[in-house]
Structure formats: structure tokens, C-alpha cells
Amino acid sequence: xxxxxxxxxxxxxxxxxxxxxxxFLISLRGEKITxxxxxxxxxxxxxxxxxxxxxxxxxxxxIERVCGICSHSHSTxxxxxxxxxxxxxxPARAKYLRTLIxxxxxxxxxxxxxxxxxxxxxxxxxxxxxxxxxxxxxDILAALTGxxxxxxxxxxxxxxxxxxxxxxxxxxxxxxxLETQTKYYIDLAQNETTLLKRLQGVxxxxxxxxxxxxxxxxxxxASGIDRDTRKDDPYAAYGELDFKxxxxxxxDVYGRTLVRLGELMESFxxxxxxxxxxxxxxxxxxxxxxxxxxxxxxxxxxxxxxxxHFVRSNGTDKPDRVKVRAxxxxxxxxxSKMLEDRYLADMPIVVAAIDPCFSCTDRMVALRDTQNRKxxxxxxxxxRLKGIKWYKDKGVDFASLNKKLSASF
Amino acid sequence: xxxxxKIINWSRLKSPWVLHFNTGACNACDIEIIAALTPRxxxxxxxxxxxxxxxxxxxxxxxxxxxxxxxxxLLRIYEQMSEPKFVVAVGTCASSGGVFNGxxxxxxxxxxxxxxxxxxxxxPASPKxxxxxxxxxxxSLEEEPKSVNGEKK
Amino acid sequence: MNEEAIKxxxxxxxxxxxxxITIKRKGRIFAQVPADKFDAVFAYAVxxxxxxxxxxxxxxxxxxxxxxxxxxxxxxxxxxLNLCVGLEKDKLAVNTVTAYCPSADxxxxxxxxxxxxxxxxxxxxxxxxxxxxxxxGEYPLRKxxxxxxxxxxxxxx
Numbered sequence: 001x002x003x004x005x006x007x008x009x010x011x012x013x014x015x016x017x018x019x020x021x022x023x024f025l026i027s028l029r030g031e032k033i034t035x036x037x038x039x040x041x042x043x044x045x046x047x048x049x050x051x052x053x054x055x056x057x058x059x060x061x062x063i064e065r066v067c068g069i070c071s072h073s074h075s076t077x078x079x080x081x082x083x084x085x086x087x088x089x090x091p092a093r094a095k096y097l098r099t100l101i102x103x104x105x106x107x108x109x110x111x112x113x114x115x116x117x118x119x120x121x122x123x124x125x126x127x128x129x130x131x132x133x134x135x136x137x138x139d140i141l142a143a144l145t146g147x148x149x150x151x152x153x154x155x156x157x158x159x160x161x162x163x164x165x166x167x168x169x170x171x172x173x174x175x176x177x178l179e180t181q182t183k184y185y186i187d188l189a190q191n192e193t194t195l196l197k198r199l200q201g202v203x204x205x206x207x208x209x210x211x212x213x214x215x216x217x218x219x220x221x222a223s224g225i226d227r228d229t230r231k232d233d234p235y236a237a238y239g240e241l242d243f244k245x246x247x248x249x250x251x252d253v254y255g256r257t258l259v260r261l262g263e264l265m266e267s268f269x270x271x272x273x274x275x276x277x278x279x280x281x282x283x284x285x286x287x288x289x290x291x292x293x294x295x296x297x298x299x300x301x302x303x304x305x306x307x308x309h310f311v312r313s314n315g316t317d318k319p320d321r322v323k324v325r326a327x328x329x330x331x332x333x334x335x336s337k338m339l340e341d342r343y344l345a346d347m348p349i350v351v352a353a354i355d356p357c358f359s360c361t362d363r364m365v366a367l368r369d370t371q372n373r374k375x376x377x378x379x380x381x382x383x384r385l386k387g388i389k390w391y392k393d394k395g396v397d398f399a400s401l402n403k404k405l406s407a408s409f
Numbered sequence: 410x411x412x413x414x415k416i417i418n419w420s421r422l423k424s425p426w427v428l429h430f431n432t433g434a435c436n437a438c439d440i441e442i443i444a445a446l447t448p449r450x451x452x453x454x455x456x457x458x459x460x461x462x463x464x465x466x467x468x469x470x471x472x473x474x475x476x477x478x479x480x481x482x483l484l485r486i487y488e489q490m491s492e493p494k495f496v497v498a499v500g501t502c503a504s505s506g507g508v509f510n511g512x513x514x515x516x517x518x519x520x521x522x523x524x525x526x527x528x529x530x531x532x533p534a535s536p537k538x539x540x541x542x543x544x545x546x547x548x549s550l551e552e553e554p555k556s557v558n559g560e561k562k
Numbered sequence: 563m564n565e566e567a568i569k570x571x572x573x574x575x576x577x578x579x580x581x582x583i584t585i586k587r588k589g590r591i592f593a594q595v596p597a598d599k600f601d602a603v604f605a606y607a608v609x610x611x612x613x614x615x616x617x618x619x620x621x622x623x624x625x626x627x628x629x630x631x632x633x634x635x636x637x638x639x640x641x642x643l644n645l646c647v648g649l650e651k652d653k654l655a656v657n658t659v660t661a662y663c664p665s666a667d668x669x670x671x672x673x674x675x676x677x678x679x680x681x682x683x684x685x686x687x688x689x690x691x692x693x694x695x696x697x698x699g700e701y702p703l704r705k706x707x708x709x710x711x712x713x714x715x716x717x718x719x
Binding site: 048212233306323 | 586587589590592614615616617618620622625632634638639640642644663664665667668669676687688689690691692693702703
């Protein structure tokens, strides 16, 4: 951790420095990061406690809002646990529909990530194009569920809405469009030297470190940990579908990019399979209002990684305990390792590469220069712009790539 | 209204500079705010520019039920903005606390901490609603330019 | 290794777990471990039985004077071994497991903050997830905590 010779980190409830909530504490020697730590909790809303005061059905909507990007992940993970405790056998059609929304969510989330990653390194055209493509998926989700985000499609016992023939066709069309676009992004990622220079060798996390620190999802899979809850612990319809777990051994941000791009392609195929194999039948079974006493652990492969929910019931209509372990919490512990001995300029993309699901904009970074003992607190945006300029001075400039992309679309 | 005030108001209407701040939200509204800037919705055609520093911003676009960790930071950001300034609460959580109302680590809507000029409901507020809300705020400025505490300029 | 074999191996090594292990369904094993034996069982599961990944730690207040801490360990993602240890309210302490699973750090901090369970050996550092000025002795996830915080002073902005 922070070398006691370099830095004094204030700890304790009363400290003038802690009036300004700093999310990241970085110790620098010149431009190199010697140590870093992350402070979390800004998004702590007390959801687990609130769940105990609400019924299971109300909790579906609360849990969905743990995260606005993977809301379906949390809601499905939760209802799965409750259904297991109640011993409910949900209809096959419901499982497939949940899977459909799950993969559409993965698609929107990975495209979102691509855009954000582009933004962090100064490749803003990528942000504009990927988010424009993402709107195709948002339209589909809005048509199927009634909302662009926070779909509310789950209920204890199944799903609330069905899909008709016309919607199925639109989904398939959308997959074709997005597949073409994604193939272009893959080509970009594999062949554009500017992009490679920014992403390769950055945010390195060895296979052993990834395992030790518990990295999940694309972050872990980029370091050769080929764990994917959809394959290891199948839920919904995944046990009956054919797909590959994308895992590479690059161990860096580039690897994380490749994994997500690969997962996009797999998701398009999964969606097509779901549409083709969608079984007939009911979309839900009746669930009791009072869930019998019991407990269950439910796992789900969210776009960011393994999501785990633990639910304990006590025979009433309100849960006794709901525990949510979102994937970002598992991945955040690897960030300090990834930043070790790297340049400050890489910080934005390294953090962005784990696809963190916490407040995106308020992050303040506290920089402690260990050579002259000065401390400076700067907003995230400042580091981002500094990073872009730093690389520009080294000849890595996205201006021409931005132009080229605009010309070809 | 003096000529200078008219010019300042005109430029503010034509190109409001916006600071986006998340006070502990689930990120859905924030993503929709950023989506409002992307090609499909393109908030920039209204002259809305996203700024990174409070000192340059006219409008504070806030999402999220204010968590206790964020509260003093939110106040600080607001104080750093120069008058006249307007706060827009984006989303149900920012308007009233939303589903998190009553949770122990949450203050409630933005208006428990700051004076709010416009509320944009929705969970999340869709980009169309955000554009509608911002435009309505600008139109209300056109009619009766006031500073945040209601005094006519 | 399947669930039955895992259960048997644990019982062979720790005979007092004979009645304490339940296979709830495929991929889910729950074991109730006595507090004074926990460290040995945990170390064995992680090092000898390859349950090397800690997915999460759940702490809870049963409401009847007993708290539980559940360690969710997984073996290559496939089988979850949930080790539950019960703690009396006046003996709310566990030893840190970060020596075996560094990723336990943040989950253990959560136990301290939200339930007031002391984790012995946890490295000094930040707290998670509550604010630094959160009043002492207020543990939100305890059943008897109803959200009545002592009047909070508005910090000087």
C-alpha cells in the first residue's frame, strides 16, 4: 500500500482534508503513480435496509434501481432467489423472455462502455457513434418493456409482458444492424495503431492477481479467468443455449475491450437463438404473497460480471435480509493493482476499463506528490484532459481518427 | 431591464452552459442526460454545452437522491457557480427522493438541499423529457428573468 | 467434484459438521460452522478444497440475539459453499480472512460499518460504506436500528 515514507494518509472521522470527499487518493512520483486507493460509498443509499421494510414485489422495483445500466440483472437475480425459496417453477417462456432482455441489456451496456472508453481517451467520435447505435437497442427495449431503462419486466413467478411476432422481427433486424456496426468496431480495435497505443499494456492485471483479488466479468476474462456465470451456474434459459465464453490473455485494457466486443457478437447470436427457440406457454405462474421461511443465493452474469444476491425469508410478505453484491465491488479492488507503476495519464481509462457502476461525474482525485509533499485535489475531468494531452505530446492523437471515422459513416 | 441585462439574458438563453452532477443516483438519469447529447437527441443544437467546472455553468443539472456523503460537495459546487444560477432536478429521485425516499443514507430530493428551478420527472427521465424540461426553463427565463431567489433582474 | 463428495470430505475432516451441512440444490451447499472452529474450516476449504474464490460476505442480524456471517465461497464458479457462522450479540467478532482472500477486505469493512461486527486483524484504513462523520454505535442493518440518527450538524460547507 502507500509507503509510509512517501505519504501520510489521514484516517479518522475528524479531519479537515476529509471535508472534500475525494474518491481516489493517488501518490505520485513525478508522473508515475506509486500507490493509489479508492474511497467508495457515495452511492450508498441504504437499499438493503429499505428492502426489509417493503414487500417482495415492491422490492423488485427498488432492487432494479441499484444500478440504472444493469437494472434487469439485479431484478432478475433477486426474483430468482425469491422463486427458489418459494419453490416456484417458472414457465419456460418466461425464462426465455428474461434471457432476451438480459442479452439486450448486455448489448446496450457494452456499447455504452465502448463510448465511455472512447471519451476517456479523447476519441469522442467513438462515443457519438456507439451511443447512436445503442439507440437501436434502446428502442427495442422500450417497445418490449415500456421503458428505455428500468424495464420492470420481472415479477415473482415470471415476466409481465409478452412479445408478439412483429416485435420478434424488429429484434432480429436490429441484431443484423448492430452486428455490422460491431464488426467495424472490432476492425478498429484490431487495426488502428492510435487505439492500440492507448490501450495495450495499460492497466495490467496478471492472471494470478486477478484471481487473488477476485476480478469478475470482462475484467477477469481479459486476464484469462474464463468464468462466466451463464456457463458455470446456468440460470434462466442459458442451460439450453449455445454460446462461447470470451476470454483472452492480454491482461490489459485492450484485452478488456476485446472481451466486450466478443461478447457483443455472442449476444447477437444468443438473441437470435432465443427468438428462434422461444417456447409457447404462459409467461408467469402465481406466486404466494407470503414467502415461506428459507434462504437462497442467486447469481447472474451482469454485463460487468458476477452479481450475487442473498435472500432470507421468514414466512411474511417482507424479506428478512437482502444482500446485494454488485460486480463492480468485486472489481474495484483490482484497480489499485492496475494503477501501480503506471502514468497518471492512464488513470481514466484504467478505471473506466473495469466499467465501474458508480457515480460517473463527481469523482475527485487527490494527488499527493511524494517528491515535494504537495497535495492537490482535482476533478476527474482535469485528469482526463491531462491524459489526452500527455499522449498527444507523445504522438498519440485521435484527431485524424476522428476525421476518418466521420468520413466512413 | 437594462441593455446589458438583456444581452446577458439573450446569451444565456441561446447558449446555456450546463454542469451535470450526480448526487448518488443509480446512473440511469445520468446516462439519459449524456444520451441527450448524442446524435439522436442532440441537446447541443439548443446551444446547451456541458461544462466541467461550476464557475462557467449557468444551470446545474442534478440527478439522484442526495446521499449524505455527497451533500456538502453538492452545496460547495452550488456556491462556486456565479449568479444567476438555476438548478434542474432530473428524475424522480432528484425531485422527491423517488424509491429511495426514507432510506437512512438519503436526504431526499435535491430541494432538501438547494432551491430548484425545474423538476423533470421520470425514472429515468427520458432524453426527450430532459430536452423538454431544459427548453421550458429557458422559455421561463425569457418571460421573466429572475434570479434564483425570485428577485426580478 | 460433486456436491455429495464435497459434503463427505468436509465431514471426514471435521466430524462435528456431520449434521450441519445441507445440499440445497445443485451448486448450493450450506454449512453451519461453530464460531470457534470457523478459521480452521475456512482455511481448509480455501486451501485444500480449492474453494479459492470468495464471492461475497453477508452479515445479518437474526433478531433473536444472534448474528450470522455467511461466507460465499465458490469453486471455479460452479459450486457455492456457503459457510455460516453464528455469533452471540455480546461476542460480535470474527477474524479477518484477507490472508486467504485479499478480496474480503471491502466485504469485512461492510460488516464493521453496517452491523458492528468487529473484524480482528483488518488493516487500518478507510471505512465503507458510511460517511466518516457517521455517529458511533449506530449500525443501520441491525434489526433494532430504526433510523433515528442523533441530530446531525450541517457541516461547514
